[in-house]
Amino acid sequence: MELSSAFEKGWRNRLRKMEIPISVKNDEFLLHCLEIIKSGGRINLSDGLKLYNTTNLPALCSLANLVKRSRFGDNVFFNENLHVNTTNVCVLACRFCAFRKGSRHSDAYELSVDEVIHRIQPFSDSIDEVHSVGGLHPQWTVDHYAELYSKIKDNFPHIHVKSLTAVEIKHIASRSGISVTETLKLLKKSGLNSIPGGGAEILVDSVRDRICRGKENSSEYLEIHGLAHSLGIPSNCTMLFGTVETVEERLIHLDKLRIQQDETSGFQCFVPYPFLPDKTRLPEAQLATTSEIIRIIAVSRLMLDNIPHIKAYRMNIGDFVASLCINSGADDIDGTVGNEEIMHEAGSKTRLDYDKNQLSKLIISSGQIPVKRNSVYTNFEEYEAVISKAMVMPINY
Numbered sequence: 001m002e003l004s005s006a007f008e009k010g011w012r013n014r015l016r017k018m019e020i021p022i023s024v025k026n027d028e029f030l031l032h033c034l035e036i037i038k039s040g041g042r043i044n045l046s047d048g049l050k051l052y053n054t055t056n057l058p059a060l061c062s063l064a065n066l067v068k069r070s071r072f073g074d075n076v077f078f079n080e081n082l083h084v085n086t087t088n089v090c091v092l093a094c095r096f097c098a099f100r101k102g103s104r105h106s107d108a109y110e111l112s113v114d115e116v117i118h119r120i121q122p123f124s125d126s127i128d129e130v131h132s133v134g135g136l137h138p139q140w141t142v143d144h145y146a147e148l149y150s151k152i153k154d155n156f157p158h159i160h161v162k163s164l165t166a167v168e169i170k171h172i173a174s175r176s177g178i179s180v181t182e183t184l185k186l187l188k189k190s191g192l193n194s195i196p197g198g199g200a201e202i203l204v205d206s207v208r209d210r211i212c213r214g215k216e217n218s219s220e221y222l223e224i225h226g227l228a229h230s231l232g233i234p235s236n237c238t239m240l241f242g243t244v245e246t247v248e249e250r251l252i253h254l255d256k257l258r259i260q261q262d263e264t265s266g267f268q269c270f271v272p273y274p275f276l277p278d279k280t281r282l283p284e285a286q287l288a289t290t291s292e293i294i295r296i297i298a299v300s301r302l303m304l305d306n307i308p309h310i311k312a313y314r315m316n317i318g319d320f321v322a323s324l325c326i327n328s329g330a331d332d333i334d335g336t337v338g339n340e341e342i343m344h345e346a347g348s349k350t351r352l353d354y355d356k357n358q359l360s361k362l363i364i365s366s367g368q369i370p371v372k373r374n375s376v377y378t379n380f381e382e383y384e385a386v387i388s389k390a391m392v393m394p395i396n397y
């Protein structure tokens, strides 16, 4: 299907010709922001903050949805993937993390290379991506990961390997006594195709110091992604919000990603997700409301003009909020996933047994068109879901 060439190119031209929703027309500030975007300008931090704080949330969502539609029409992308978390053993102890365990903990686990292959096997005919991240294992070096990726490729050559957060890469490089660049080169040669983007949290070091001391700092996160981009390894970028950061710091985070993208242009997708609380971790966390989740999606669509895709990460926000987000600027809803531990250990109740038909039904019932994509957004296939006549129909703003 010819979707890829239609996407992106000339989206501002399309935006200029699109009918402006009445709710946006009636809001002087939103109209001002629309004019900035149409003319090729950028929403700066101060306008971003005003957008985020608008009392006119439905109009903000309409504006973000308009911009999303100028880029991707009514399409919402998903892929068929499997999450494999290789180990929960981690030498760090980020305060928000419900997943990590000390190596002597009774629930600590580490999957051998063969165990990972066995995990993938039952899904291998229905997926085209493995998304694999884990803790910072005290012993595993680059050789372990190189062997893992080689074996995945030997057994399942059609599967795209999306793996390792920036801090894992930094840790592996350090454990192996080689540079990050050398580590990435070796892993790419072994089969690593892209990097998922986790671990950005908030790219403000005073916040990181409170929630994930010991992790890479914000410059290192950006630098590691930039190095990957320079080696032809695309990545995603994320944001964990609703811990201890301010709204301004969320927007600074967006701005830093935008600046990095100007330099290395390898970010494919921005994936924001809120902290999922329990009674033990980060008791001072301010927690994000549903309104804030939607505001982040909408403002990121309007500010991140150079990062094409914005994901409603349903593993974390659930199907209902995800369905609102894909009407508020998000164009992607992640994949079939199959298995997921990091968000579920933190309290997510999102179902893991969705196949592409079920996922497509969620997209259609939100008034959008499901399009199956590959991991690097170069192949697209509109998916015709089998749906019952009784199915709910679109949300209209």
Ligand code: SF4
Binding pocket: 090, 091, 092, 093, 094, 097, 098, 099, 100, 134, 135, 136, 167, 212, 215
């Ligand atoms: S967030 Fe990652 S680095 Fe931090 S403790 Fe959890 S697994 Fe370890």
